[in-house]
Amino acid sequence: MKITLRVWRQKNANADGKLVEYVRHDVSEHMSFLEMLDVLNEELLAKGEEPVAFDHDCREGICGSCSMMINGRAHGPRDMTTACQLHMREFADGAVVTVEPWRAKAFPPVKDLVVDRSAFDRIIQAGGFVSVNTGSAPDANLTLIAKDKADTAFDSAACIGCGACVAACPNASAMLFTSAKITHLSLLPQGQPERLSRVKKMVEQMDKEGFGACTNHGECQDACPKGISLQSIARMNRDYMSSLVNGEVNGEKLDTQ
């Protein structure tokens, strides 16, 4: 197949970027999108030109490294699929494909398609954990958890931290990412003691990083390669309101609902 690529090239965080056109002939429909970029990079290198920098690692849709807007959609046209699992058979012969990095104030550019997503790590550090030290855990089966609760918690825990939700949101909001972790932990008994302090700290950190607010567009849910639902945002908002109303900030007051 023939594919005309328009790829965002930017030397570094301070340089201006622009879309550069590369026409690709002989693209195989069986290639993954990233393999198609690999071949482009080999050719650029052979010509002594700088290859296109992009984040990638596992190439099986689970590490969350790959991060690119493909024709204006985070991770490209196929639902529930990361860019690394997207294959060229999803495109028509002769297609023009624009490839850009995630664009958000809280994800500063690094180079070409690479951005800095460390803000996500700082949101988790603000409270996305259960404070249990190694060695102090009781027997695993002492805690009973209803199957449906465990399954719903799992649905949120499946987040891969790729940032597609932020990239897809017109406000560059990180509500889906943040609420996924909050939902995972707040549905489980282990997460109860810190439930309200956690939500407060994580939401504050999210705001501090410069992510926007949620205005219910729902683009995040459509873009999420793991199918995380908007319901998690509703859960987070409810817990956040509780944390304000209860007035406790240090997790002293337990929420036992």
Added chain:
Amino acid sequence: MQLNSKIPSGPISEKWSKHKFDLKLVNPANKRKYSVIVVGTGLAGASAAASLSELGYQVKAFCFQDSPRRAHSIAAQGGINAAKNYKNDGDSVYRLFYDTVKGGDFRAREANVHRLAEVSVNIIDQCVAQGVPFAREYGGLLDNRSFGGAQVSRTFYARGQTGQQLLLGAYQALSKQIAAGEVKMFPRTEMLDLVVIDGRARGIVVRNLITGKIETHVADAVVLATGGYGNVFYLSTNAKGCNVTATFRAYKRGAGFGNPCYTQIHPTCIPVSGDYQSKLTLMSESLRNDGRIWVPKTPGDNRPASAIPEDERDYYLERKYPSFGNLVPRDVASRAAKERSDAGFGVGPGGLGVYLDFAASIKRLGRDVIAARYGNLFEMYERIAGENPYETPMRIYPAVHYTMGGLWVDYDLQSSIPGLFVIGEANFSDHGANRLGASALMQGLADGYFILPYTIGDYLARHSAGGVSPEHPACKAVEGEVRARLDKYLGIKGKRSAGSFHRELGKIMWDKCGMSRDRKGLEWALKRIPELREEFYSNLLVTGTGEELNQNLERAGRVADFLEFGELMCRDALVREESCGGHFREEYQTLEGEAQRDDENFCHTSVWEYKGENQAPALHKEPLEFEYVHLTQRSYK
């Protein structure tokens, strides 16, 4: 090189308890004076960094990914073993120990494996307390499933994403410690060398992958949790970034490398589709429960699967192994697929593939049952291969998946360099010559949460804290060597990319040191690899500079180390004149074509010592003694 395994005396079930009591302790007030470097943030590294900092040590953690959450442990699908006996089906610590030693084809240390089985139960407790959403039964208790190589159900799982959930648990524990200021985290930072001062590991030289800055970090001990070296084959199920550099650099600084030839080939992966292929994707081995494996009876038969009538199909596993059928262990299933493909019966592009057919199961159980069991895997297959496995049989082929070899460590997980500890897949550890399914996650977390935090204290307690700064001449010397290497890659200005050398090396390794090996092929590889390396150093092309994000420069360094390491692997495979587990030498097989061990001459761990540029490495042997599990030949007929 002195190899003292330091296995404690006494009955096997009491060794670890006794040893824990014998280990020296560091006073709580003194712990904060000691610093520890942890390289890698997968299951082993993240759990170790979190646990060590909770004890009070100052920890610096490093990973090359943009976040510690992305280490390749995240991709593990199946599950994690633990001897909880929640199913009341006769499991015990001893049975898990026994299965693991036998599954490893009697090439692991009994004492280490028993300890692994003992702490397995604590891992599940710890992970549940962290909020890891394991699969549950309707009564709210944890669910288990069975896995290869065991007759009990001891595998805990979180859908097909067990590795992800366990890693996020460890990552969250690490995040808690980072927030508390107890761990300093360095993402996008790659270890390029080890600093050894007065015979002790005292630091690492790293490159900041964004700015290119080279710097040294010093500490009282260094922990490598940098994973396996499966990417020496270029194509594997490993993530693209996985590499051997950290462990290989440590080897060159004096750490012994144990059993580099032990690699695990997983039988059910999606086959290569073209020259551009960048990695291989695993399809869980659970598919073999309901899928039947076959090839056409006529070589080169290229009719579509549906056009080949039943009596022209060869269900070769069922034919050769009537009692185990499609459920023979990984190494046996892999070799059989290769044998059929090599003999011209393979299917798909290039003839490298066999069918995994669900038609009979769909007919027997209905499509809904199969969809409930394997729906997500069928979807993943369809996404990658573009074919619908409900209608067309899957095409599968074996691929490199895990490496049992790694840096040699004693019972304390300390390498032959004092102060250098190695955990997880990076060490040669507990799996012998073949790893059982669901044991990698167990070992990574056992090392990080429950073993290293004890054993490292004994080492630290014997040395006073601090005393070395990054300005030490030894640090500066290593930094200089690292810079010189990077400048060399940039300065060659040849015509070939690092990737093309990597691909060529991978083909040599796969053909000559892959699923089966023989003397002739290994000797050829040992001649060919140095030639390829020579071309690498005269014809490599890396654009850009060292002072920026330069992914090709990163790659060049990793490929350079693979080009030396591949040779070491072939050397190890050549001198091990027997077949065991994942190491199959054509010359050593039973009349039925099965692996034939030679316990008389090879019941040992091979440990290689680096002797300098262009010198042959020295081979040392750690004898393996089996007091509890008796040496037997495996049979699956």
